[in-house]
Amino acid sequence: MKPYLLSLGAGLVIGIVYSLMGVRSPAPPVIALIGLAGILAGEQIIPLAKRLAAPATAASTQAEP
Template identity: 70%
Template sequence: MKVYLLSLGAGLLVGVIYALLQVRSPAPPAIALLGLLGMLVGEQMVPLAKRAWAGEPVTLAWLHSECTPKITGVAMPQAPAAPAPKES
């Protein structure tokens, strides 16, 4: 239930921002897509900030493996799991 309330609150906030910018909702496709891209990138700023705050390195490899799949929706290939040892 909490997720639904958060989603509703985010939608209300976006509606207010659209009204302040005098953009009709639903927004024209280009504006809507840029807004969605901003949301996806903004989501990744929290883990990035947490990692930096904890003193952990923020490397391009980490950004590529952790953030890129969440922004693009494309799962990164995983190494195959090692086979389980055979029992005798």
């Protein structure tokens, strides 16, 4: 989680600097960000499907006393 917070913090600092300098951000248009979100979500589908399709482990199939 720490790398995500550092990345967010760095982005905020850069955004403030851009604002103070009156420079427009080189960030991509919203449509590109939506596409990136789709890519990130797509990367998670296969691992999620594998976990859901995996047979139950021995620890989870043991009868409770």
